[in-house]
Amino acid sequence: MNEVVKTGLLSRKWRYFWHSTPCLNFDFRDFWNQERCLNLSYNECVIKFWVFVKCAIVIRSPICRLRLYCEACDTIQLDSLLYLCAMKEVQELDIFTGYGILQCPIHCGVPTHVDAFTQGVDSLVELQPLASFSNLKTLNLVGVLFDGSDIAENLFSDCGVLETLSLEYCCFVTMDYLKISANKLRTLNFVNNGPYWWGYTCMFGGELELHTPNLVSFWYIGPVLHLSQSLDMLFLKNASIELRYQNTPADFGAMVFGIRHVQELTVSPNFVTYYCPGSKKIAGDFNPLDSLRSLKVYMEFEGDHMEGLIKLLQLSRNLETLCIRLTEHPWKINWESRKIDVPMISHKLKEIEIFTGGNLENLLELIRFFLENGKSLEKINITQKEETLDPKKFYTLHNVQLACQSVSISIGLASASGTIKMFDLLFWKCGSGTTGQSIEYDRIAWRNLVARVEEDEKEVFAPVCVGFRRTS
Template identity: 20%
Template sequence: MVGRKKKPKIWVKVSHEEDKISQLPEHLISEILYHLSTKDAVRTSLLSTKWRYLWQSVPGLDLVSYKFSSFDAFVSFVESYFGFHRESWIRKLRLRFDYSQGMRDISSWIDAVSTRRIQHLDVNYRGYDKTPLSIYTCETLVHLRLCGADLPNAEFVSLPCLKIMHLEDIICSEGTTLEKLISGSPVLEDLTIIRSSYTYYDRKAIQVRSHTLKRIDINEGIHVVIDAPLLQCLRTDMYSIKNFRIITLGFPSKLDIDMQLMHLYLRPNESVIRDILTDISRVRDLVISRNTWKEIFLYSQSRPVLQFRNLSRLNVRFDIFDLEMLPTLLESCTKLESLVLELFKDQSMRRHEEKREMNVMFSAVPRCLVSSLKFVELKRSIPRYEGEIELIRYLLKNSRMLQKLSLNVYYKKKAKRDFLIELDAMPKCSSACEVLVL
């Protein structure tokens, strides 16, 4: 046809060279596959003939039983893997079971990896099977996580390389077994013990003695006496009774405490609150829940203003209906440098449904705003709080040392534009303050 231009020919040069990863030595490819889940590692067998069997040489297994067509298929796969690695190093074993599919004694699997230089063992039994004794004397184990396991009594424990121990919903007929696990781990740094209503321990407190422990995480139902001079962080959930006691001369620099209130009539007595206040007064870094601070707030209403002179960093969660407690908290933290304030709304509290949201009312400017507060992050997981703008305005207007204000808040497109305009017009007491909207 007249006037029609011919389309230019496009030449594509096809390279038949292999990709760069395939050119790597097999031991390096195996190391790359080690950091993938087993499912993704197996998928690479479809890339080429070179990759077909490379996944089998990976020294790690990470599987979930319910992702297989049947429990028998899952067991068969694991057995074949152990057959292939009959003499070779297995660094990682991570297994998740769903016993609604079937039952299987996996003691032989754990025995096998315990003698093959295993470093990371993570098993979720979901059936309270007995753990083999070989786990107590694994010389190469660095990270141990057991969930739903039945720990047999330990006559002897030697775990010379273990740094991280996470025990969740385990059955342990004797508390001394846990104590031997801890004392038999001479380089242990991180300890987590989580209990459910389906497990049991001795009623006596667990003696946690370690010269290397840096972090301890326990939940309600677990009582510990701690002798750990290097402890840096203690995280605990509790009900109306304090579930830890520190007998070391020093005290961790960070405390993360959450008080669970089972019932309005099962509240902690004054001696428990006094003990918690003593602990808070000794730390520099505090993470505290709304319930815990509310109990402290009620306790302190008829007493002089609390003073947490050592506290430098504070992370606190507030229900928007409890923000009236914020001024008291800030007045108590005279040297506070960093504040993370997370706002939420407790939907389960029906008594709040008709209660009007409250703004924060400061009778005076807390000392920390004038002399020390440098970093503030405001987060919320709820729609815009009615008094949010006034709270932000107050912080910017009165914080003389503030260097950064981060606002992790969500607004719809038009509302966000209006919010940014209003935010930009707010007066700032600190000329060096940077405001970030995340």
């Protein structure tokens, strides 16, 4: 605002240019740094700031974008601000109260005492029922307090052209139900990780009802979210679910049911754990993810995570791409690969990517599992974070019973400049066998296994070819 006013001093025809500025950015931190030189107290500065914001909005023509940062924002100020934004047909609205994850705004707010700064403002803004946002396309709320008032219901119930909605670190004190109705909404980001403060739980733990038939992207961080069974996101393309806490397992089934049409899914370790048959919620009750084409999993190499991953893969019958990022412990976990009797991996899954930096024995056990159960598998790409993998260790896979005809394994080392290709392994089977007949493997090739070349004073593995022939 100061820059716009200074521009108006350069020319007479620009004198009132600040009246029609389409994009407004209000930051209380800058306001406080400038106004405290006038010997104003913090409370006086807060009051003056809100008066200034409201006056600047009232005198303007339709506003395209409005951004506001203010640590002191209570329900009354938020209600009046939203009313003005709706009246001025704001298209993009960002509100950040600055609470984040460290402070709960329950006992904070705008000072209630009245002084000379507030005179004449009440006549400009009268608290009325929130008008509908007819032109609002983007709404970002960070650290906003939602209490038992009707702000949330009025704000999210009538957004006809809203396309992007982001709720981050907001405080939900007494709300046990939230409804979002936006037919044109395409992106929904919900960071449900509000703060704990003096016994108050600010995260939303109630039922979320979504009427967003055209939703394409859904990103969620927080506890298990109880999604209403009535929602149906048919066009959901990608979703990212990061569960921070393990709470009521019964809500997890409803959450999975709500995103059952997703095509690309990224999940956290806690998400995978819920699929473990040993969990309180039996994974067999979950609906299949028949629309899922790409799956990215963050997990540790633990028994519950591995069993949960297996069950998740069994329910993803049309999966084409699988990416696993292991954040495992360095020690050996007591889990062994095995063949799965029921249909295991999708027949469309041909390539798997694995990012790891932990125990090599765990990695070999995971590779063995995919070799024995991936009927259409063609390639496994492995990226090691830290130390170089010893290619000799992979010879322990010589007795694996391949479920497919041939599989190539590519080993690379992650570096700052990109992945460095270290060596390749090739497993194949030839001949035929009868079901139930014992199958043995003969080693037929192990070329250039320990061949090393010096390049720029660095050891680089030459390509390695490993083959196994099946004989009956």
